Amino acid sequence: MASSSTRRRFLAGILATASSVASSSRRASATVASPAKRAKWGMVIDLDRCTGCQACVVACRAENNIPVAGAVDTEKGRGIFWMNQLTPLRGTYPDLSQQFIPAPCNHCEDPPCIKVCPVGATSQTEEGITQQIPDRCIGCRLCEVSCPYTRRYFNWSEPQWPSERREQLNPDVAVRPHGVIEKCMFCHHRIRQVKEKARAEGRPLTDADVRRLPACAETCPAEAIVFGDLNDPASEVSRLRESPRAFRLLEELGTHPKVIYLREAKWQE
Amino acid sequence: MAGVAVAIPFRSQDADENLLRHLPLARRGGLSLLLLALGTSVLCYGFLQQVLHGHAVTGQGSHGAIWGIIVANIVNFIGISHVGIAISAVVRILRLGRYRQLARLAEFVTLAAITTAVTNIAMDVGHPERFVFNVMWYGRYHAPFVWSCTVITTYVVGSSVYLYLAMRRDLWVCSVKAPVRRRLFQVMALGYRDTPASRRRHNRVVWWLAVIILPIMVSVHSVYGYIFGLQAGRPGWYNPFQAPYFVLGAIVSGFSTVILVLAVLRKAFRWEDTFPPRIFKGLGIFLGFVTLLYMYSLFSEWLTGMYASPEGERAVFRDLLLGRFSLFTWPAVIVGMLLPFALLFLQGVNPRVCSIPLTVVAALLINLGLWTTRALIVVPSFYHPLLPWDVAPYTPTIAEWCIVIGSFFMFALLLLVMVKVFPVLELPEEPEHAPVSSTPSMPLWKRLVIGMSLAGGAALVGLGIAARTSPEIFHPPAIWLSGIVLLLSVPFQICVLPERSRMRMVSRQPVEPHVVGASQASVGRYLVSPSRRVVLKAPLRAIATTVKARQDI
Numbered sequence: 017m018a019s020s021s022t023r024r025r026f027l028a029g030i031l032a033t034a035s036s037v038a039s040s041s042r043r044a045s046a047t048v049a050s051p052a053k054r055a056k057w058g059m060v061i062d063l064d065r066c067t068g069c070q071a072c073v074v075a076c077r078a079e080n081n082i083p084v085a086g087a088v089d090t091e092k093g094r095g096i097f098w099m100n101q102l103t104p105l106r107g108t109y110p111d112l113s114q115q116f117i118p119a120p121c122n123h124c125e126d127p128p129c130i131k132v133c134p135v136g137a138t139s140q141t142e143e144g145i146t147q148q149i150p151d152r153c154i155g156c157r158l159c160e161v162s163c164p165y166t167r168r169y170f171n172w173s174e175p176q177w178p179s180e181r182r183e184q185l186n187p188d189v190a191v192r193p194h195g196v197i198e199k200c201m202f203c204h205h206r207i208r209q210v211k212e213k214a215r216a217e218g219r220p221l222t223d224a225d226v227r228r229l230p231a232c233a234e235t236c237p238a239e240a241i242v243f244g245d246l247n248d249p250a251s252e253v254s255r256l257r258e259s260p261r262a263f264r265l266l267e268e269l270g271t272h273p274k275v276i277y278l279r280e281a282k283w284q285e
Numbered sequence: 286m287a288g289v290a291v292a293i294p295f296r297s298q299d300a301d302e303n304l305l306r307h308l309p310l311a312r313r314g315g316l317s318l319l320l321l322a323l324g325t326s327v328l329c330y331g332f333l334q335q336v337l338h339g340h341a342v343t344g345q346g347s348h349g350a351i352w353g354i355i356v357a358n359i360v361n362f363i364g365i366s367h368v369g370i371a372i373s374a375v376v377r378i379l380r381l382g383r384y385r386q387l388a389r390l391a392e393f394v395t396l397a398a399i400t401t402a403v404t405n406i407a408m409d410v411g412h413p414e415r416f417v418f419n420v421m422w423y424g425r426y427h428a429p430f431v432w433s434c435t436v437i438t439t440y441v442v443g444s445s446v447y448l449y450l451a452m453r454r455d456l457w458v459c460s461v462k463a464p465v466r467r468r469l470f471q472v473m474a475l476g477y478r479d480t481p482a483s484r485r486r487h488n489r490v491v492w493w494l495a496v497i498i499l500p501i502m503v504s505v506h507s508v509y510g511y512i513f514g515l516q517a518g519r520p521g522w523y524n525p526f527q528a529p530y531f532v533l534g535a536i537v538s539g540f541s542t543v544i545l546v547l548a549v550l551r552k553a554f555r556w557e558d559t560f561p562p563r564i565f566k567g568l569g570i571f572l573g574f575v576t577l578l579y580m581y582s583l584f585s586e587w588l589t590g591m592y593a594s595p596e597g598e599r600a601v602f603r604d605l606l607l608g609r610f611s612l613f614t615w616p617a618v619i620v621g622m623l624l625p626f627a628l629l630f631l632q633g634v635n636p637r638v639c640s641i642p643l644t645v646v647a648a649l650l651i652n653l654g655l656w657t658t659r660a661l662i663v664v665p666s667f668y669h670p671l672l673p674w675d676v677a678p679y680t681p682t683i684a685e686w687c688i689v690i691g692s693f694f695m696f697a698l699l700l701l702v703m704v705k706v707f708p709v710l711e712l713p714e715e716p717e718h719a720p721v722s723s724t725p726s727m728p729l730w731k732r733l734v735i736g737m738s739l740a741g742g743a744a745l746v747g748l749g750i751a752a753r754t755s756p757e758i759f760h761p762p763a764i765w766l767s768g769i770v771l772l773l774s775v776p777f778q779i780c781v782l783p784e785r786s787r788m789r790m791v792s793r794q795p796v797e798p799h800v801v802g803a804s805q806a807s808v809g810r811y812l813v814s815p816s817r818r819v820v821l822k823a824p825l826r827a828i829a830t831t832v833k834a835r836q837d838i
Binding site for chain 2: 031089091092093094095096102104119128131132133134136152153154155156157158160162163164165166168169170172173174183194195196197203266269282
């Protein structure tokens with residue numbers, strides 16, 4: 017009995033040491049990156065401002081090297097949209113109303129997609145971004161299936177661009193091959209750039225640095241999209257999320273999305 | 286020594302030859318192999334299309350059916366694989382003598398089906414070349430896919446060990462009696478010695494293995510239920526009932542497949558005596574019973590979906606029962622379940638009806654019906670996402686049908702290869718004259734090796750589970766899988782590791798007059814025996830005994 021308990025303690029000790037080594041190294045690198053409290057990135061989309069122009073969708077495609085699907089594949093639902101427009105129709109002709117809801121990945125606090133990924137190709141960064149590693153992905157599409165918002169996309173074929181657009185591919189974002197999942201990552205490459213810039217200038221990251229940081233927010237002519245740190249009580253997103261107009265998609269599922277919508281009348285599914 | 290010599294008496298020789306008739310590859314067999322290989326090439330064609338042009342050759346889409354009929358096919362074949370070992374284990378544990386000859390055929394069905402299923406998984410994922418390694422090396426303990434990898438590995442290794450140990454004596458008999466490939470059988474028997482003690486040890490080990498395998502087998506299909514049943518974001522799937530429901534469906538489709546396979550082989554190899562019609566009747570009664578249970582589950586699921594549930598669920602089930610899928614649902618239920626159930630029920634309750642064609646037709650209908658039901662579990666959910674996205678309708682393409690139909694050919698091909706390579710029917714054993722006093726104890730080194738494997742396997746499994754939270758450092762699935770393989774090798778070691786211990790003489794038995802060495806079996810027995818002492822001395826001793834017995838008469 018005694019020997020078994022000491023053995024167990026020994027094994028537990030090995031594991032504890034190993035995990036503490038791993039986590040401490042991670043922590044050490046993190047403190048270099050940002051001395052302040054960890055950010056938790058979130059986005060607020062004001063549907064009362066949104067005009068449905070879809071500039072965010074186009075900007076996202078250009079920024080993130082999203083391939084062109086073509087007519088047949090789009091018909092088959094194989095187009096890739098990191099930022100998409102959800103356009104529910106209400107009523108029947110002629111009494112029609114259509115809503116425009118820009119829909120990036122919700123970067124849920126408790127994402128169902130991460131739980132089902134067998135290989136850890138998707139995980140949550142310490143800043144709350146649900147990231148995707150295409151090189152690890154085996155393409156089983158379980159995450160795509162499990163996402164209640166259908167915000168993940170599979171590469172059904174090798175990515176293709178018209179030759180003139182090939183020249184314009186963004187060097188900051190890797191091109192994904194056939195057979196892997198991809199998704200919105202809140203333009204994490206831009207976050208990294210702006211962090212490095214702030215560090216070079218020897219100043220902390222401010223809300224003004226990130227307010228219009230992602231490509232969709234930068235492009236939005238109506239300034240309907242605001243990006244920022246939900247952990248920072250002074251940030252604009254923190255202020256806006258307290259608005260009585262605020263709601264999140266499919267809140268009842270308990271996924272706690274970090275994309276918050278604003279609308280006068282609560283949106284109905 | 287006479288006790289060993291009479292293990293297979295003369296009169297069983299003809300029967301044995303009859304039982305081994307399927308082994309030589311005649312022209313008809315070669316032709317069937319060619320045909321099935323051609324059919325399997327259809328599968329390769331479908332896969333090649335997918336490799337060349339991407340998954341866009343399928344009808345699937347992100348805003349559409351994310352999974353299609355290939356996933357339904359995976360579920361179907363996993364289900365079929367489920368039943369082989371179940372039949373075998375139940376026959377062994379409950380000692381159902383009548384179905385004994387069915388056991389190994391059913392195990393072959395298991396192995397062929399699970400290989401086909403895993404091939405299908407590899408063909409469905411986006412990166413087949415990463416799929417096995419990444420899941421084992423980087424696996425996350427909380428992912429149903431990793432559970433599935435774990436239970437499938439356990440199941441394949443466990444059932445292979447089980448199959449081999451249950452078959453080992455027959456392989457050894459084949460090395461003496463088989464019409465062809467005796468050397469191959471001799472190698473495959475791995476130095477088996479047919480003493481009552483080793484026979485008893487094999488039986489005992491295989492019995493315990495059967496007890497262990499039964500829960501594993503339930504887990505395999507439960508995990509497939511969980512892959513669907515844990516998806517809160519998909520109406521129509523999220524259901525605690527999904528796992529037992531899948532297990533039940535697996536039993537239904539597995540039994541109907543076993544009936545079909547049995548009917549074909551019985552016809553092809555003229556095994557009419559071994560498998561009398563009443564065996565089909567018995568299987569049919571059970572198949573009818575589980576089909577009834579399945580229909581009950583379907584009804585209960587549909588009622589829950591249609592009654593007053595959340596609109597998301599109701600949309601799926603309305604589509605399934607009254608909408609665009611009703612065209613498939615109702616034929617599947619009426620022709621694929623109700624009608625065959627009625628046929629099997631009528632046959633079951635009527636003592637005068639005992640028809641193989643009827644059972645086979647019912648099994649075929651059930652198989653088709655259940656395959657359709659699988660597809661109807663997978664696809665309709667994608668038509669009704671929780672958010673009002675536009676959904677592209679799903680039509681399976683030629684590439685997908687190639688993979689699905691080719692899978693059935695592949696399954697049949699694997700089965701035929703196994704039937705041609707291994708003895709399918711259990712060869713009869715002579716009942717032992719005198720009970721063995723005790724199993725000879727294992728030598729110390731063997732006990733040590735087995736003990737270390739047990740301890741090492743358990744430790745690896747424990748270590749893997751303990752390290753589950755740091756998959757990037759420790760690669761826990763690889764650790765626990767090697768532990769499981771080590772644990773499952775223990776029964777194999779118990780039976781196969783050689784023992785250099787002294788051959789214990791069996792208590793002398795009354796000996797019939799019997800010329801030793803006249804039957805092929807007994808010649809082979811001395812030759813294959815690895816112990817030189819037995820090879821040299823046993824014939825002499827046996828002759829002496831016989832002479833003495835004659836003198837006594």
